[in-house]
Amino acid sequence: MGPVAQTTARRANREAILGVDPGSLTTGWGLVELEGNQLRHIANGIIAASAALGQADRLHQIHCGIENVIKQYRPGAVSLEKVFFSHNAQSALKLGQARGMAMLAAAQNQIAVSEYSATEIKVAVVGYGHASKEQIQKMVSALLGLRGALRADAADALAAAICHVHRRAYQARIAVSRAVKANWRDYPKIVLKR
Amino acid sequence: MGPVAQTTARRANREAILGVDPGSLTTGWGLVELEGNQLRHIANGIIAASAALGQADRLHQIHCGIENVIKQYRPGAVSLEKVFFSHNAQSALKLGQARGMAMLAAAQNQIAVSEYSATEIKVAVVGYGHASKEQIQKMVSALLGLRGALRADAADALAAAICHVHRRAYQARIAVSRAVKANWRDYPKIVLKR
Numbered sequence: 001m002g003p004v005a006q007t008t009a010r011r012a013n014r015e016a017i018l019g020v021d022p023g024s025l026t027t028g029w030g031l032v033e034l035e036g037n038q039l040r041h042i043a044n045g046i047i048a049a050s051a052a053l054g055q056a057d058r059l060h061q062i063h064c065g066i067e068n069v070i071k072q073y074r075p076g077a078v079s080l081e082k083v084f085f086s087h088n089a090q091s092a093l094k095l096g097q098a099r100g101m102a103m104l105a106a107a108q109n110q111i112a113v114s115e116y117s118a119t120e121i122k123v124a125v126v127g128y129g130h131a132s133k134e135q136i137q138k139m140v141s142a143l144l145g146l147r148g149a150l151r152a153d154a155a156d157a158l159a160a161a162i163c164h165v166h167r168r169a170y171q172a173r174i175a176v177s178r179a180v181k182a183n184w185r186d187y188p189k190i191v192l193k194r
Numbered sequence: 195m196g197p198v199a200q201t202t203a204r205r206a207n208r209e210a211i212l213g214v215d216p217g218s219l220t221t222g223w224g225l226v227e228l229e230g231n232q233l234r235h236i237a238n239g240i241i242a243a244s245a246a247l248g249q250a251d252r253l254h255q256i257h258c259g260i261e262n263v264i265k266q267y268r269p270g271a272v273s274l275e276k277v278f279f280s281h282n283a284q285s286a287l288k289l290g291q292a293r294g295m296a297m298l299a300a301a302q303n304q305i306a307v308s309e310y311s312a313t314e315i316k317v318a319v320v321g322y323g324h325a326s327k328e329q330i331q332k333m334v335s336a337l338l339g340l341r342g343a344l345r346a347d348a349a350d351a352l353a354a355a356i357c358h359v360h361r362r363a364y365q366a367r368i369a370v371s372r373a374v375k376a377n378w379r380d381y382p383k384i385v386l387k388r
Contacts, residue, residue, distance in 0.1 A: 100253050
């Protein structure tokens with residue numbers, strides 16, 4: 001497993017979200033949580049597979065790396081970027097193999113996996129669906145108050161995690177607003193029933 | 195794990211080769227060994243992932259299925275078909291995810307993975323690089339003396355295993371022939387040194 005770039009002390013009773021950006025050589029990972037309305041950074045890093053090894057052993061390294069992160073931080077959900085396009089079948093196949101390691105490690109630990117399109121992630125982080133890699137890197141650092149360099153792979157992983165936090169918070173607000181409306185509609189009936 | 199279609203009693207001191215034909219829903223597997231010059235069938239079957247489950251849980255089922263086969267038969271090598279082309283990025287990605295499960299299970303059990311192109315496998319089994327699926331199915335059944343229906347996924351897995359056995363036997367013969375030639379070249383020197 002690669003070095004952990006930055007770790008922030010974590011409080012209890014918060015659900016950490018693990019974002020993963022899989023790759024056959026470098027897999028980025030990052031954990032965030034929501035504290036009130038505030039996003040908090042927990043940790044991020046990369047898993048660097050040895051280029052000298054064969055594909056199967058590299059996948060084993062990636063799986064072990066993600067397993068270690070899950071065991072250490074016990075995330076409540078795993079978030080991944082959906083993949084629609086690829087340069088060619090070979091790169092899609094290799095990406096799939098690495099991606100499978102993240103999905104397997106999540107399933108083995110009974111953690112639900114959510115997938116978001118690149119556009120959804122960019123909108124959640126930068127507010128703009130065509131944001132560049134550099135814009136995502138800068139915005140992730142700014143949102144999480146990170147100082148110092150942030151690896152692009154780790155930034156992409158944190159961005160996927162942030163997207164999941166936003167989506168969940170949005171769905172929670174929708175559920176509350178629906179519940180409020182439902183109560184308001186029920187009110188006259190309750191009155192009439194008296 | 196899916197049902198084991200056919201199992202043949204196995205003798206000691208032989209190295210079983212596990213062929214795997216991964217798929218996001220159905221993964222075929224088959225084990226063969228070489229007894230003298232004779233190919234022997236050990237077992238074959240399929241791992242059927244539940245279509246009702248999410249991708250991550252299906253991958254978990256595939257990984258568990260391959261793990262079970264490895265634990266039960268302790269193969270000495272794993273053989274897979276190389277993938278060069280795909281209909282689209284999505285299918286290559288899903289195939290990669292399933293394929294990663296076979297590679298990971300092999301690496302976790304310190305078993306080397308060999309990959310062969312579809313043409314190499316067809317030539318090894320049918321003697322013809324453009325053989326059809328049905329020809330492979332029939333030829334695998336004939337080579338291994340199997341009676342009854344053989345699933346296409348299991349046949350493809352057995353074909354990959356047979357290709358590895360052939361390749362290994364061929365390499366062993368080359369090594370012997372090289373050793374013989376080397377001795378023959380050394381002979382005059384030995385004579386002159388007396």
